[in-house]
Amino acid sequence: MEQLKGKAAIVTGGARGVAKGVATAFVKAGAKVLIVDREAELGAATEAELKALGGDVVFMALDLADRAALPGIVDKALEAFGRIDIVVNAAQASRQKLVAETSDEDFEVSLDTGLWPTFILMRTAYPHLVETKGCVINFTTGAAMDAIPTQGSYSAAKEAIRAISKVAASEWGPQGVRVNIICPFANSPGVEAWKQWAPDDYATQIGKVSLRRIGDCEKDIGAAAVFLASEGAAYITGQTLMVDGGQTKAF
Numbered sequence: 001m002e003q004l005k006g007k008a009a010i011v012t013g014g015a016r017g018v019a020k021g022v023a024t025a026f027v028k029a030g031a032k033v034l035i036v037d038r039e040a041e042l043g044a045a046t047e048a049e050l051k052a053l054g055g056d057v058v059f060m061a062l063d064l065a066d067r068a069a070l071p072g073i074v075d076k077a078l079e080a081f082g083r084i085d086i087v088v089n090a091a092q093a094s095r096q097k098l099v100a101e102t103s104d105e106d107f108e109v110s111l112d113t114g115l116w117p118t119f120i121l122m123r124t125a126y127p128h129l130v131e132t133k134g135c136v137i138n139f140t141t142g143a144a145m146d147a148i149p150t151q152g153s154y155s156a157a158k159e160a161i162r163a164i165s166k167v168a169a170s171e172w173g174p175q176g177v178r179v180n181i182i183c184p185f186a187n188s189p190g191v192e193a194w195k196q197w198a199p200d201d202y203a204t205q206i207g208k209v210s211l212r213r214i215g216d217c218e219k220d221i222g223a224a225a226v227f228l229a230s231e232g233a234a235y236i237t238g239q240t241l242m243v244d245g246g247q248t249k250a251f
C-alpha cells in the first residue's frame, strides 16, 4: 500500500532510532525522504539502506543547533524533490540531570537540538506546506507527562514543542496544513542508552506498558507517522497521538 506515493518528506534525526523507523516506513509507503542528522557516517549508512529498498532518499549531514543553517534544509528538499508535503521534527538531544543541578548550558542542549530547530523548520517550510496542503509531525515524551526526575530540560523542550504545534494547528488549519504530535515509546539507541544509565527508571516505565512490550521504531512508530501523514488522517490536527503501548493514558 503506497499511502504516501508522490509525497516528499523531511525527517530530522533520521540516521537512527525512531526517526529512522519513520523514514523507513515513509519509503515503504512510497514517499521521497530527506533525512537530516548530525551523525554523518550513520546517516550515509541509513541513506544507503533505504535506497536499497528502492527509496528516493537524500541524506544531509547537519547539526540542527546551527540555527542559521536550518533554512538550507528546506532548500535542499526543494532542490531534491521540488516539493515538501511532510515535515517530521524528531531530532533531540538532552542531558539527564536533576533540575537543581541543571546548568544553563545543559538546558540549552535541549532547546538548541529540539525546540529551536522544530520551530524554525516549521516556519521555513510553512509556505511550501500551504502549496501541497501538507503536514507536520512533531515529537513529545511521556517523561514530561509523567514528570520523571532528571528529565526537566528535556521535558521543557518537548512540552514547548507540543504547545507550538497546537498553536500552529489552529493558525494553519484554514490553509489546510495539519500539525500533530506523536508521543512514542520504542527501542531506539537513545532508549537503550537510558536503560543502561537508569535501569530502575527503565524497568518502572516498561512495567507501565499495557501491551507488555517496547515499541518498534518502524512497525509501531513509523506506521503511526504514515497514518498521520496520509489521507486517512485528513481530519486530524492539533492532536497528540500516544504510540506507547498504553504506557501513559492521561495527558
Ligand SMILES: NC(=O)c1ccc[n+]([C@@H]2O[C@H](COP(=O)([O-])OP(=O)(O)OC[C@H]3O[C@@H](n4cnc5c(N)ncnc54)[C@H](O)[C@@H]3O)[C@@H](O)[C@H]2O)c1
Pocket: 012, 013, 014, 015, 016, 017, 018, 019, 036, 037, 038, 039, 062, 063, 064, 065, 089, 090, 091, 092, 093, 112, 113, 139, 140, 141, 142, 143, 183, 184, 185, 186, 187, 188, 189, 190, 191
Ligand atoms: N524512543 C522513545 O521511546 C522515545 C520516547 C519519547 C520521546 N521520544 C522522542 O522521539 C524522537 C526520537 O527519539 P529516539 O529515541 O530515536 O532518539 P535517539 O537519541 O536514538 O536518536 C536521535 C537522533 O537525533 C539526532 N540528533 C540529535 N541532536 C541532533 C542535532 N543537534 N542535529 C542533528 N541531529 C541530531 C541524533 O544524531 C540521532 O540520530 C525524539 O524527539 C525523542 O525525544 C522517543
